[in-house]
Amino acid sequence: MAWSQRLDGYERPFGDSELPLFLGSQNALGDMFLFLAFRSPSRYLRAERVEIAWSIIRRNNPLLMCKALADEDNPRLSFSPPPTTEAALQEAASALHWSRANRDELISEYMDGPRKLSNDYLSYLIISEQGTDEWNLLMCAPHFIGDGTALHQSTHELLALLSSEKTDAELIEQLSTPKIWIDLLPPSVESRLPVPRSRFARAVCKINYLQALSKEIGGHTLSRIQRGPKRTLMEEREFTEEQTAAILSRCKANGVTVNHALVALCNIAWTRCTSQSPEIPMMLYTAANLRSHLAPHPSDSHWFIALTYFTISLPAFPGNIWYRARQAKAQMQGAVRSPFLPARALLSAASRARRNVSSDAFLPPAGSPELPTRPTSSAALLGVSFIGDLDRTYVRAAYGAGLHLHTVATASRLKPGGILLLGHSFGGRLVVQLCWDSMGFTAGQVERFWTAFTDAIPEFLLC
Structure with missing residues (x-):
């Protein structure tokens, strides 16, 4: 399944691997989470820096910014790239929440409470302060856009950005690098598997x-x-x-x-x-x-x-x-x-x-x-x-x-x-x-x- 360009962005139908998982997600089934407990100086977890780093992760992985359109006859993914750096930061901030909940509270609320994700928000990040330099992180996404490999890799890259020697201004410059979206948007996995001829x-x-x-x-x-x-x-x-x-x-x-x-x-x-x-x-x-x-x-x-x-x-x-x-x-x-x-x-x-x-x-x-x-x-x-x-x-x-x-x-x-x-x-x-x-x-x-x-x-x- 390839992406096609629309006036305000891009769309593609769900692939066979994605569709059943998407349908299940409408009842909140299969929504993934990754929980990480870590120690970090608070300077790495300043709100502005987290928003920038989270925005870079999302920009590098545009399915995290997509919406799911649940039309009965044509369920599909839709992507509208943020037009400016400021818009990208605002988009990331809307999918970011700060908390003081502990591990059990975070996991219990995510697994059994009202659904945090939606067709409009296919990813979510929670940063929870636990005390002096102690933090919990919860990264969330539905299974139809990724798997545990993606969750772990993105969490690693987020931590590397937050704790890097780059200044906020340098990270903003990285965020502002132009993207050729049609090349960056992943097609369905079925289109990349070899088919016997x-x-x-x-x-x-x-x-x-x-x-x-x-x-x-x-x-x-x-x-x-x-x-x-x-x-x-x-x-x-x-x-x-x-x-x-x-x-x-x-x-x-x-x-x-x-x-x-x-x-x-x-x-x-x-x-x-x-x-x-x-x-x-x-x-x-x-x-x-x-x-x-x-x-x-x-x-x-x-x-x-x-x-x-x-x-x-x-x-x-x-x-x-x-x-x-x-x-x-x-x-x-x-x-x-x-x-x-x-x-x-x-x-x-x-x-x-x-x-x-x-x-x-x-x-x-x-x-x-x-x-x-x-x-x-x-x-x-x-x-x-x-x-x-x-x-x-x-x-x-x-x-x-x-x-x-x-x-x-x-x-x-x-x-x-x-x-x-x-x-x-x-x-x-x-x-x-x-x-x-x-x-x-x-x-x-x-x-x-x-x-x-x-x-x-x-x-x-x-x-």
């Missing part, structure tokens, strides 16, 4: 996609019962730098990454909690980043959605941690390294956008064998998002003196009964987090799983 190649991709669906086998689910209005909790377990180093070393010695091990521990923790049949596998769903598969584009903005989804199925009976971790590794690498991944992503996005794969170009030739279908037992226990080592994004050397990062957390606004397990390393420390609707499940069930999972980490990875 021949009818035969497309048929092969369609069959491969359906074969992948046929392997999505899982019958274990959490018991959902809405016991009251949604109330989101975010539990966290952090390990020390010494513990994290030991965990990484043990995983490496067994030929897996910590992400593979965490998937296996989900499996083992669940087998200790469930009374459901061990004959049916346990399935998790997760996301693959498509950025390395995209065709080059003049825009260097990192704000666009470039994810596709896949599942991991593991036996639901007790087993060896490292065997399970290697099973998880084989499935995860098989998904993300497959040459069919771009085609699968296109077909999956089309399926979500249209509820079925409707493109004639992907139909197999007449007389082909019967195609595989998704199994009847195809339910996921929960979603997992293990983003990896965030110290590669938050490069501490890029910050000015006195700026020190404490903790970071990301999640998306959930539907009732929603649940997501997250993991990352930050400051050399492994962190696992569980974000869930505490009123959406049978009482005590999620708590038992979380305890079993977090207890299994030192039991298996630090023994």
